[in-house]
Amino acid sequence: MANLKKFLESNRDLEYVDILIPDLCNIFRGKRLPIADLNKLFVGEFQIPSSIMLLDITGEGSDPGGRGFSDGDPDVCVWPIKDTLVRIPWSDEPIGQVLGSLWELDGSPCSVDPRQVLNSVWQALVTDGLFPTVAFELEFYLVDADYPKTKQLRPPVLPGSKDRLHDTQVYSIRELEEISGFLGTVSKACVQQGIPLGAASAEYASGQYEINLHHTTDVLVAADQAMLMQRAVRAIAKKFDTLATFMAKPYKDSAGNGGHVHFGLQDESGLNIFDDGTERGTSLMRHAIGGLMHTLPEAMAFFAPNANSYRRFAPDMYVPVTPSWGYNNRSVALRVPGGDQSSRRIEHRVPGADVNPYLALAAIMAGVHYGIRNRIDPGPPSEGDEKRRAGLAFPATWELAFERLADAKVLPNYFGSDYVRLYRMTKEFEHNRFLREINPLELDWYLSPG
Known part of the structure; x- marks a missing residue:
């Protein structure tokens, strides 16, 4: 909290902070918080559904393993990653950013967060x-x-x-x-x-x-x-x-x-x-x-x-x-x-x-x-x-x-066997959606051959 106070004092013009949560496909998910609400992130009061970690490259969810629609899409807690709260250097607007990681509401690591998967192997x-x-x-x-x-x-x-x-x-x-x-x-x-x-x-x-x-x-x-x-x-x-x-x-x-x-x-x-x-x-x-x-x-x-x-x-x-x-x-x-x-x-x-x-x-x-x-x-x-x-x-x-x-x-x-299964299901969903699309080359070759 001392670092948060110091950051806010040094960036009094900031209006928002982007909460960045890297997903399975390298896309940052999260929310933009008004600066007045940033304290909630640092005291464990910021929540988000863990299903955002199981979306395909286009942001589509497939309810893999019943995670999403079937289980009611429950929230987990987002905690900030140490030393990642900064002002966005390239932004023309007064906005900050901070990395976040996911934790279950009981304080245990969220098993579908890639960062938590890495930490468990480490x-x-x-x-x-x-x-x-x-x-x-x-x-x-x-x-x-x-x-x-x-x-x-x-x-x-x-x-x-x-x-x-x-x-x-x-x-x-x-x-x-x-x-x-x-x-x-x-x-x-x-x-x-x-x-x-x-x-x-x-x-x-x-x-x-x-x-x-x-x-x-x-x-x-x-x-x-x-x-x-x-x-x-x-x-x-x-x-x-x-x-x-x-x-x-x-x-x-x-x-x-x-x-x-x-x-x-x-x-x-x-x-x-x-x-x-x-x-x-x-x-x-x-x-x-x-x-x-x-x-x-x-x-x-x-x-x-x-x-x-x-x-x-x-x-x-x-x-x-x-x-x-x-x-x-x-x-x-x-x-x-x-x-x-x-x-x-x-x-x-x-x-x-x-x-x-x-x-x-x-x-x-x-x-x-x-x-x-x-x-x-x-x-x-x-x-x-x-x-x-x-x-x-x-x-x-x-x-x-x-x-x-x-x-x-x-x-x-x-x-974790569950994560490997959920990852595969999410990517197979993406693969099947990809194959359903008809690309220009396919039309060039097969629409009217000869």
């Missing part, structure tokens, strides 16, 4: 003396702001010029200079929200960029920051007359957007338990990789959460297509980066930028924990181009991912 590791260090790398495209009208997807006209982006110059400094105003505004907005950003780079397609977040030992904060950074990028892009998308595969023939996760592990004394002073790393690291490979098929529905996600997995796009691992090899699913051995870690390259960061981290930590506990051998590391090796591929379609999740043996023990 505590399983902490109980065993395992302390993760994580960081996200998120890619996105800037596209023409007129897409909603023209339905023509193309790179934007550069701010302050008449030139449209057209080059594919990976790691181009010139491209970064051309959007330096945008990147600088994003950086300032993130600093104002307590989000420390790392390197930014131009990526493998025109108008594609990557922003790295700093590593942190608080996995909830890591996911919070990933969500808030994406919100800032999207909002500020509009200020520069462009649109930002974290969609996994916006362009058919260009690189997709990755949402890579770097994962390290420490013991209670802070020592990196993946590092043994050699390039090979510890047996615990290999067991962790073994667990990630073992759980990858049933985790694909979380790493690739929608119909477009699976278009990203294609050869020669620096995207893994097999459950594989290797040292300093970008063709594998689980890469052990080179460099300083004291920072030995695993880079999970399967998730796209469209993942729910809470659920992606939960799936990764569950795989790591399962692998270490069961001493799973990942087999030999891959060398060279992994796609050219024959072997078992992970689920390549949304339908196959649903099948693997329905038969999951490991993740339900970490996420």
